[in-house]
Amino acid sequence: MNRLVASIAAFGVAACITAADAAARTVDRVVAKLNEDIIMQSDVDDFLDRRSRQTGERETLNEENLEALFDRTLLLQEAKKNLGKEPEQDLMQEVQETVAELRARYPSQEAFMKELARRDLTLDSLKERLLKNARTDFRVYRAVASRFMITDADVERFEAAERAAGRTPLALSLRRLCVPVEGSGAAAETQAREEVKQLLSRIQREGLRFPDGVKKYSKVPGAAVDGGSLGLMDLDKLAPAVQRAVADLKPGEVSQPVIAGSYACVFYVEGRREARALLFEKRFREERQRLLTELRRRAHLQVYDPTLKRCIPKSYRNADAAAGQSGAQPPPATAWEHWEREHGRVRNP
Numbered sequence: 120m121n122r123l124v125a126s127i128a129a130f131g132v133a134a135c136i137t138a139a140d141a142a143a144r145t146v147d148r149v150v151a152k153l154n155e156d157i158i159m160q161s162d163v164d165d166f167l168d169r170r171s172r173q174t175g176e177r178e179t180l181n182e183e184n185l186e187a188l189f190d191r192t193l194l195l196q197e198a199k200k201n202l203g204k205e206p207e208q209d210l211m212q213e214v215q216e217t218v219a220e221l222r223a224r225y226p227s228q229e230a231f232m233k234e235l236a237r238r239d240l241t242l243d244s245l246k247e248r249l250l251k252n253a254r255t256d257f258r259v260y261r262a263v264a265s266r267f268m269i270t271d272a273d274v275e276r277f278e279a280a281e282r283a284a285g286r287t288p289l290a291l292s293l294r295r296l297c298v299p300v301e302g303s304g305a306a307a308e309t310q311a312r313e314e315v316k317q318l319l320s321r322i323q324r325e326g327l328r329f330p331d332g333v334k335k336y337s338k339v340p341g342a343a344v345d346g347g348s349l350g351l352m353d354l355d356k357l358a359p360a361v362q363r364a365v366a367d368l369k370p371g372e373v374s375q376p377v378i379a380g381s382y383a384c385v386f387y388v389e390g391r392r393e394a395r396a397l398l399f400e401k402r403f404r405e406e407r408q409r410l411l412t413e414l415r416r417r418a419h420l421q422v423y424d425p426t427l428k429r430c431i432p433k434s435y436r437n438a439d440a441a442a443g444q445s446g447a448q449p450p451p452a453t454a455w456e457h458w459e460r461e462h463g464r465v466r467n468p
Contacts, residue, residue: 150424153192163188163427186432191259193414194407198258201265210253214246221245223331263407269399277398288397289354291365292390294329294347296322297339297382311383312376319373319385329373329387339382351392361386 151158163180166188170178178184225231235245281288296318300311322332330346337347354362364374365386374386392400418438422428 150422150427152421152423153189154196154419156192156196158188158192160424166191180426180430182430182432185427185430186434189418189420189432189435190411190415193411193418194259194262195255197410197414198262201262202258203261205254205257210250210257213253214249217249218242218246223328263403263410266406266410267402269395269402274395274398278394281394285355287354288394289366290351290392290397291354291368291388292351292392293349293365294333294387294389295339295349295379295384296329296333296337296347296387297342297379297384299338300378300381300383308378308383312378315376315383315385347387351390 147159147161149157150160150163167178167180167184170184170187222228222231225234232242235241240248278288296315298311298314298318300307318332318336322329322336325332327335330348333347334343337343339347354366357365358379360377361374361379361384364377365388368374368386368388370388370390372388374388376383376385378384415434415438418435420431420435420438422431
């Protein structure tokens with residue numbers, strides 16, 4: 120599979136690099152229990168840390184984040200019912216790619232290794248944590264994906280419906296390298312196209328990855344931070360000239376220079392989502408929501424921490440058995456250790 124489980128990266132596996140810091144600053148205690156799973160303060164802190172990496176902003180405890188943590192706990196419980204063999208080779212590839220992405224954030228291998236050491240991590244322990252998270256995310260993915268299937272007829276109907284609505288069932292994950300068009304007229308545009316072609320050639324000669332080349336040479340504000348990422352874009356939402364330039368490109372290919380607004384750009388295709396993939400993602404979201412609705416309805420929740428209790432999301436208020444009890448007390452500190460010994464439970468990821 121190409122990028123086997125996109126959610127592995129999307130969920131913020133890079134947050135593993137901060138896990139040691141989170142553990143060091145947390146005095147651990149039981150804050151809630153959801154069905155059979157005890158939730159520790161460190162689970163909450165680690166989850167918020169991951170969400171911060173995902174959004175690029177510092178996430179705090181609120182109803183939305185607590186709902187996401189509870190939802191993930193329920194999905195993991197469901198995933199445990201149908202454990203099977205994980206595709207280790209594909210998951211290891213995900214880990215290697217993530218490590219490479221993390222390494223690229225530092226000026227040298229030495230700087231990267233020093234940062235790992237500062238956080239009480241080695242390269243091997245980082246990979247181990249990433250692989251553990253990848254396995255966990257794959258189990259959740261499989262728990263949802265196993266509830267539905269897509270046939271060729273489903274894809275044909277989806278394509279027909281999209282085209283009838285005036286949409287092209289294709290989305291592309293894009294990056295762009297750009298230079299401004301200085302002046303007006305055909306001559307200025309030609310000069311800008313030539314300049315961006317020269318920058319692309321320089322990136323290729325230097326052996327840089329496209330995102331790294333964009334960070335180094337692109338002349339669009341913000342490119343030095345995001346590497347020219349446009350994310351996943353529906354083909355229909357792109358300008359006509361850009362559509363024509365990228366529609367037939369495969370992942371890893373670069374377009375010819377295109378004038379887009381006041382810039383001359385080349386576009387790099389990181390990935391394609393065609394009709395079957397788009398339909399799968401749509402069905403996956405729908406089935407995940409249906410499953411969560413079922414699991415929430417049957418859930419039994421006890422919240423012991425006053426801060427968490429103030430943030431209980433609406434979707435879990437009926438499940439909170441301790442909501443009206445002023446004297447509800449958490450299990451003793453030793454309960455967690457007992458739980459691990461009796462059930463071999465791994466702390467909430």
